[in-house]
Amino acid sequence: MTKEQQSITSEALYSKVKSSLLDPYNISTEDLNLMMSQMLSKGIDMGDIYFQNIHQESWTLEDGLVKKSSYSSRQGAGFRSIINEQSGLAYSESFEKDALLQAAKASSSIAKSGKTDTFRVEGPTSIDHYYSFINPIDSIEDKQKIELLQTIDTAARSKDHRVKEVVASLAGSFQNILIVCQSGRLAVDIRPMVRLSLSVIVEDNERRERGTSGGGGRMDYAFFDENRIKGYASEAVDQALINLEAVAAPAGEMTVVLGSGWPGVLIHEAIGHGLEGDFNRKKTSAFSGLMGEQVASSICTVIDDGTISEARGSLNVDDEGEPTERTVLIENGKLCNYMQDRLNAKLMKSKSTGNGRRESYSMQTIPRMTNTFMLGGQHKHQEIIESVENGIYAKNFGGGQVDITSGKFVFSANEAYLIKKGKLDRPIKGAMLIGDGPSVLNQVTMIGDNLALDPGVGNCGKDGQTVPVNVGQPTMRIENLTVGGTA
Numbered sequence: 001m002t003k004e005q006q007s008i009t010s011e012a013l014y015s016k017v018k019s020s021l022l023d024p025y026n027i028s029t030e031d032l033n034l035m036m037s038q039m040l041s042k043g044i045d046m047g048d049i050y051f052q053n054i055h056q057e058s059w060t061l062e063d064g065l066v067k068k069s070s071y072s073s074r075q076g077a078g079f080r081s082i083i084n085e086q087s088g089l090a091y092s093e094s095f096e097k098d099a100l101l102q103a104a105k106a107s108s109s110i111a112k113s114g115k116t117d118t119f120r121v122e123g124p125t126s127i128d129h130y131y132s133f134i135n136p137i138d139s140i141e142d143k144q145k146i147e148l149l150q151t152i153d154t155a156a157r158s159k160d161h162r163v164k165e166v167v168a169s170l171a172g173s174f175q176n177i178l179i180v181c182q183s184g185r186l187a188v189d190i191r192p193m194v195r196l197s198l199s200v201i202v203e204d205n206e207r208r209e210r211g212t213s214g215g216g217g218r219m220d221y222a223f224f225d226e227n228r229i230k231g232y233a234s235e236a237v238d239q240a241l242i243n244l245e246a247v248a249a250p251a252g253e254m255t256v257v258l259g260s261g262w263p264g265v266l267i268h269e270a271i272g273h274g275l276e277g278d279f280n281r282k283k284t285s286a287f288s289g290l291m292g293e294q295v296a297s298s299i300c301t302v303i304d305d306g307t308i309s310e311a312r313g314s315l316n317v318d319d320e321g322e323p324t325e326r327t328v329l330i331e332n333g334k335l336c337n338y339m340q341d342r343l344n345a346k347l348m349k350s351k352s353t354g355n356g357r358r359e360s361y362s363m364q365t366i367p368r369m370t371n372t373f374m375l376g377g378q379h380k381h382q383e384i385i386e387s388v389e390n391g392i393y394a395k396n397f398g399g400g401q402v403d404i405t406s407g408k409f410v411f412s413a414n415e416a417y418l419i420k421k422g423k424l425d426r427p428i429k430g431a432m433l434i435g436d437g438p439s440v441l442n443q444v445t446m447i448g449d450n451l452a453l454d455p456g457v458g459n460c461g462k463d464g465q466t467v468p469v470n471v472g473q474p475t476m477r478i479e480n481l482t483v484g485g486t487a
Contacts, residue, residue, distance in 0.1 A: 008133065010188075014124035016133065017188040020176040021051045021075070025095040029121055032180050035104045036119040039081050040182065042108035046082040046342060048320060049104070049180040051075075052361045056173035057137050061149040062166075071137075078361035079107035082343055086110050091362045122184045127323055130307055130314045131218035133190040136172040139220035145170055148196075148224060155233035156200050162244075163237060164208070165201040170194075172221065179321040187321030192218050193312070193468060195457060198232050202240040211240030212414075215455030217310045239396065239415050246429035249416065249485030255391035256433060256481040257384055257419065261452040262396055264473035267302060268372050268460070269402040270409040270437030275302075275329050275337075276355070277344035277367040279404055286407035286438050287335060295335045296441030299377055302330040304339055306354055306370035312456040313371040313469040317354070320365055324354035329372075330441070341367045359465040366463055373472030377447025381475045384446050386422035392431060392483060393417045393424060407437035410484075432484035440478055448475030 022028075032049070039047045053075035060068040077100055078091040090106035092099045140148075149168045156166045175191040195216035202209055213235035217223065258266065279285035287295060296302075306315050306324025315324045320342050329337050340348070341356030344367055357368035385393060393416060400411035411433045418425040453472035460469040 008129065010124045010126045013133070013190065014186070014188050017176045017178050017190060021053060021178050027095065027097065031097060032121050033119050035079070035100055036121070036180055036182065038101055038104040039079060039108040040119055042081070042111040044081040044083050044108055044111045046346070047108070047182045048080050050078040050080070050319065050358070050361050051178040052077075053176050054173065054360065055135075055137060055175070056171070058169060058171040059145055059149060060167065060169045061146075061153055064150065064153055066146055066149065076361040077103065078358075078363075079104045080365065081108040081110060083111045085347065087343065087364060089364050120184055121180055121186050123186065125185050125187045125317075125321065127187065127316050128307070129316055131192065131310045131316070132220075134192060134220050135174045136192045136194045136220040137174055139222065145221065148221070148229070151226075152196070152198055152229045152233055155230050156198065156237055159233060159237040160202065160241060162202040162204050162241065163200055164203045167199045169197045170221075177319075179317070179319070181321050185321055187317045189316045191315070192220060194219060194221055194223060196224050196232065197457060198236045200236045200240050202237070202244060204244050207244060209240045209243035211236040211238065211243065213239070214457050217312045217456040218314060219310050242415060242427045243429060246427040249392070249428040249431035249483065250418070251483060251485040253480050253482050255388050256478045256483065257388060257391060257393045258473065258476045258478065259393065259395040260381070260448065260450045260474050261472060262454040263394060264373050264454065264471035265397055265400070265458065266409065266411055266433070266440070267374055267473055268369060268469065268471040269400060270407055271302065271441065272304070272369050272372045273402065273404050273462070274407055274437060275339055276369070277338045277340040277348060277350070280338050281344050281348050284405050286405065286436070290335050293335055294333050295438060296330050296333040297444045298333040299447050300330060300333050300441055300444055301328065301375040302372070303328055303375060304353075304355065304369055304372045308371050308453070308470070311371050311453065311470045312458065313369070315354075315370060318356045319358045320352065320356035322352045322354045322356060324370060327353045327355070333441075339367050339369060341365055357467050359467055363465050366465070368462060368467055369460060369469055371453060371470040371472070373451065373453060373470075374447070374474065374476070376449045376451035376474040379446050379448050379475075381448050381450050384448055384475050384477050385419060385424065387446060387477065388419045389421060391419045392428065393419050394431065394433065402437075409436065410434050428485070430486040434482040434484055440481065443479045443481065444476055445479055446477035450474045
C-alpha cells in the first residue's frame with residue numbers, strides 16, 4: 001500500500017464513493033435524510049441503508065487455453081429495519097428516488113407506531129485504512145491476465161513430466177460501499193480483492209493424484225509476481241507427487257500434529273462459528289453461557305482480527321459502518337468475547353466488535369468472522385514433530401463438515417504423513433480428523449512459534465451467505481484425536 005493510499009482523507013474517500021454510487025443518480029444528502037426519516041417514522045429501534053456496487057471478473061485456463069471468462073456488474077441499496085428481535089429487509093436495484101423511498105417504506109413495515117422523526121446525516125466517519133483503493137480489474141490489461149495464467153501453467157508442467165492436467169483461475173473484484181446509520185453516522189469503503197487458484201493432476205502407473213495451491217487478498221494483480229507464481233506451481237505439483245506415494249491412512253485415536261496456516265480452518269469451523277454472537281444469544285452454541293470460564297488448554301489464545309493489512313478477511317468498516325477491530329475471543333484458555341454485530345450485541349447487552357457482515361445489499365447483516373486464528377506459542381515446528389512417538393502430521397486440509405450446536409466436526413487431510421519415533425514417515429491418504437471443537441481445545445499440548453495465515457483463498461458460508469475470510473494457526477499438537485482412515 002502506498003503512502004498516498006494510506007493517507008487518503010475520509011472526505012476524499014467519501015467523494016470517490018459518492019461519485020460512483022450517488023452522483024450519477026443525483027442522490028443528495030437531503031435524499032438520504034428523507035429515506036432514513038421514512039424508516040424512522042414507523043418507530044423502528046435500529047436501521048441502516050446500505051448502498052453497494054459490485055464489479056467482478058474471472059478467467060479460467062485449461063489445457064493451456066482460456067476456456068472460460070466472465071465479467072459482471074451490479075448495484076443496489078438495502079434498507080434494514082429492526083424492532084426488538086424482528087428484522088425487516090427491502091432492497092432496490094434501481095437508484096431512482098421513488099424506488100428507493102418505496103424500499104425504505106417496505107423495510108419498516110414490521111413497525112406500526114406512526115412515530116414522527118426527523119433524520120440528519122452527519123459527515124463521513126474517519127476510519128483507518130488496511131488496504132488500498134485501487135481497482136484490480138483495471139490494474140492490468142486483459143492480455144496480461146491471460147499471460148499470467150499461461151505462465152503458471154508452464155511453470156507447473158515444467159516441474160515434472162507426470163503433470164497431465166493444469167487448471168488455473170484468476171479472479172478479481174471491486175466494490176464501493178456507502179452506509180447510512182440510524183445514529184446519523186455515514187461510513188464508506190472501497191474494497192478490492194484478487195485470487196489465483198491452481199489445480200494440477202499427476203499420473204504415474206495408472207494412478208492419478210491432485211494437488212492445489214493459490215493465494216490472494218485485498219490488493220491488485222501485481223501481487224502475483226514471478227516468484228509467487230513459481231511458488232504456487234511448486235506447491236501444487238509437489239503435493240500431487242507426494243500423494244502418488246501415499247499409503248492408506250491408519251484409523252484410531254492418536255496424537256495429531258496440525259501444520260501452520262490453512263489447517264486453521266478447523267479452528268474457524270469447529271470453534272469460530274461457535275463464538276459468533278447470534279448462536280450464543282439463541283443458546284445453540286457449544287460455548288453458550290461459558291463467558292469467563294476455562295474452555296481450552298491454558299496455552300490457547302484465539303483471535304479474530306479484521307485489521308490485518310491486505311488480508312482477505314479484513315475490512316476498514318464492517319457492513320454496519322462499525323470499525324473492525326482485533327477481538328480476543330479466548331485468552332489463555334478462558335472465553336472472554338463473542339463476535340458481535342449491533343443487533344445481537346444490543347440484545348446481549350454488549351457492544352459491536354465490528355463483525356456485522358453481509359454478502360450483498362440484498363441480504364441481512366449477521367455476525368461473521370474476518371481473520372480468525374490461534375496465536376503462536378514457544379515451540380519450534382521440528383521440536384513438536386520430534387516429540388511424537390507415533391501419530392500423524394496433517395500439513396494441509398481439504399473439505400469438512402461441522403455442527404455448530406455440538407461443535408462436532410469431520411475434516412479430510414489432503415496432505416498428511418505418518419510420524420514414527422519423532423520423524424516424518426510415509427505420506428498417507430484418506431485421513432479424516434473427527435472430534436468436537438471444545439474437546440480439541442482442551443487436548444492441545446504444544447503450540448509452535450510459526451503462526452501463519454492461509455494464503456488468501458478462503459470463503460465462509462453461513463445462512464446462505466458467502467463472505468471472504470482468512471484462517472490461521474501455528475503448528476499444533478493435539479492428543480487423543482480420532483482419525484478415520486482406510487488401513
